[in-house]
Amino acid sequence: MFYENKILNEKIYAEKLPNNLQVFIMKKDGFSKKYAVFATDYGSNDLEFISPHTKKQIRVNEGIAHFLEHKMFEMPDNSNAFDEFSKYGADANAYTNFNMTAYLFSATQGFKESLKHLIHYVQTPHFTDENVEKEKGIIAQEIKMYDDNPDWQLFFNCLKAMYKTHPNSIDIAGTVESIYKITPQELYDCYNSFYSPSNMALFIVGDVDIQETMQIIKDTVKDTNMFEGEITRIQVQETDETAQKxxxxxxxxxxxxxxxxxxxxxxxxxxxxxxxxxxxxxxxxxxxxxxxxxxxxxxxxxxxxxxxxxxxxxxxxxxxxxxxxxxxxxxxxxxxxxxxxxxxxxxxxxxxxxxxxxxxxxxxxxxxxxxxxxxxxxxxxxxxxxxxxxxxxxxxxxxxxxxxxxxxxxxxxxxxxxxxxxxxxxxxx
Structure with missing residues (x-):
């Protein structure tokens, strides 16, 4: 099906795959750059939820969504997913915010190969005791760097003043103390919950053939959803009162x-x-x-x-x-x-x-x-x-x-x- 705005003369092709992954493709004739974002409805605020697998309530460590994003680039053969994009001539990146984690690339060449790689590596988690411990030191340095960043501290202190209990007053990367508590099993618990196709979406924009692109996606994504239904997130009941003035x-x-x-x-x-x-x-x-x-x-x-x-x-x-x-x-x-x-x-x-x-x-x-x-x-x-x-x-x-x-x-x-x-x-x- 197409979503269309006739006034703008723009339309977006939308298709939900059998595994419940939502795909959007916006064809832009004549554009040299092609861009793809594979994202999950999961961010730093999602600290407490009901596991869709065990049905038990889970409370995870602060900063785990950001930590998980970092670890997704390390492949089972110890290669780095970024390096593969470079071979195809694509520029890749990723980011985590309060509510979303996104993996993306842009390319003027090698788009098909890059798209397959994007889908493949985001569906290939690889967490071990060794690589998780190694990452803790890297992220700890990142957190300490932001401790001295005036713009970052100004903004998050404003959020801390506003919110008493809501997790958006917590730094997206967590704290040094919280990230050192993260385990491979905790990462897998979050991945297997929030990286299910039913909780994700893929958006592609550029001068691409829609049907050909859809076939690449169908040939590359995993066939099955990880679970049925939606994730139950435990919402914090924040009052109207501010934490401090x-x-x-x-x-x-x-x-x-x-x-x-x-x-x-x-x-x-x-x-x-x-x-x-x-x-x-x-x-x-x-x-x-x-x-x-x-x-x-x-x-x-x-x-x-x-x-x-x-x-x-x-x-x-x-x-x-x-x-x-x-x-x-x-x-x-x-x-x-x-x-x-x-x-x-x-x-x-x-x-x-x-x-x-x-x-x-x-x-x-x-x-x-x-x-x-x-x-x-x-x-x-x-x-x-x-x-x-x-x-x-x-x-x-x-x-x-x-x-x-x-x-x-x-x-x-x-x-x-x-x-x-x-x-x-x-x-x-």
Whole structure:
């Protein structure tokens, strides 16, 4: 079957294989680059679940999803999967975030061989006492490196201030202590649960023949699913209350850094409302209030309270959501107060219609350009797919958006009681 948006003149072929693996192919005639992402609906937040095999509840060590991603590149013959991609002329990579792990490659040549290899190695786990112990030292060094990274610490301290019990306040890589507890059996438990075809999806984009590509996939994937049904994840019951209002830390920075966070309330997270539409509304709100060209940005910049543009983002999943506003300032208290004041003004008086319409047109244009970037297209599509959303619906929701939707969302999302701040100060002698 095809998912199609006639206005965009774009369509995506979709087929679910007998083993329940979902495959998407987007044919882009004339594109020289081909791109494939093989992803699982599994990230660092998935720490507690019911094993689909034993039916017993399992609690795993923090950082295991990221650890598992690292180990997938080591093959049973001790070769490295990355090296094989190089032979075919492809560039490969992988990443783990809070909710998804993805394995990917891009190629202008050797695409068929690279696709077979991608599917093969992601389906070939190889964990031994020796190779797991070796990896612990490598990841421990990675964790220690991020301990001194101001941007990383600023962001995660903001999450720690917002969340009391939810695992998204935990570093994706875990802690040095947690990763040293990981065993090969624990890795296999997670792999056999979350790397089942029914919990994965494969997205391919480029100038490819759909039927030929589908045949390669069918000839390469394992025939059977690992289990029937869905994985039961143990959801943490996070309250609306924040963990603490402020976290400060000293690191090697020249100018103090801040990250203001607004924790989304549970009734808003659970509202019967298209998540993709809420994402669009928050994207426009962040542009209206915080980004370069806004009244707030110009006021802060012209007053020398900030020295570069503010960064504002909304992040959402099925069980959490938050807004972050980041910047650098020598007077964080005054900057914070002006940001809060501007947010409250928007809540009270609403957005200006002319400005809203201008930003909406910009977003429509930017979204259309997304279809020229095979990397962005594939990764965004799968991220939304695992949230039960369809990227091709984005244009319609954005096009139909009204200023009343924006003003309503402003009031729901920016509650001063839900606000926290993370600050990184320069180290003192």
């Amino acid at each position: 402020e976290i400060q830390k000293e690191l090697e920075v020249s100018i103090p850094m801040f990250c203001i966070g607004y924790k989304e309330k549970n009734d808003t997270i659970n509202e019967d409302y298209p998540r993709i539409k809420k994402d669009i509304e928050m994207d426009i709100i962040n542009q209206l209030i915080f980004k370069k060209g806004s009244k707030l940005h110009d006021k802060l910049y012209n007053s020398s309270l900030i020295f570069s543009q503010l960064s504002a983002n909304y992040t959402s999943a099925k069980d959490y959501g938050y807004i972050t506003i980041e910047g650098e300032s020598k007077d964080i208290e005054n900057t914070k107060n002006l940001i809060i004041e501007e947010i409250e003004n928007f809540k009270k008086y609403g957005a200006e219609k002319e400005q809203f319409e201008r930003i909406k047109k910009q977003k429509l244009g930017s979204f259309i350009k997304t279809f020229d970037s095979v990397e962005s297209l594939a990764n965004i599509y799968l991220s939304l797919y695992f949230k039960d959303e369809n990227l091709l619906e984005y244009y319609d929701y954005l096009n139909e958006l009204k200023i009343e939707d924006i003003n309503s969302r402003l009031i729901k999302m920016f509650d001063k009681n839900q606000m926290v701040i993370s600050i990184i100060n320069p180290k003192t002698a």
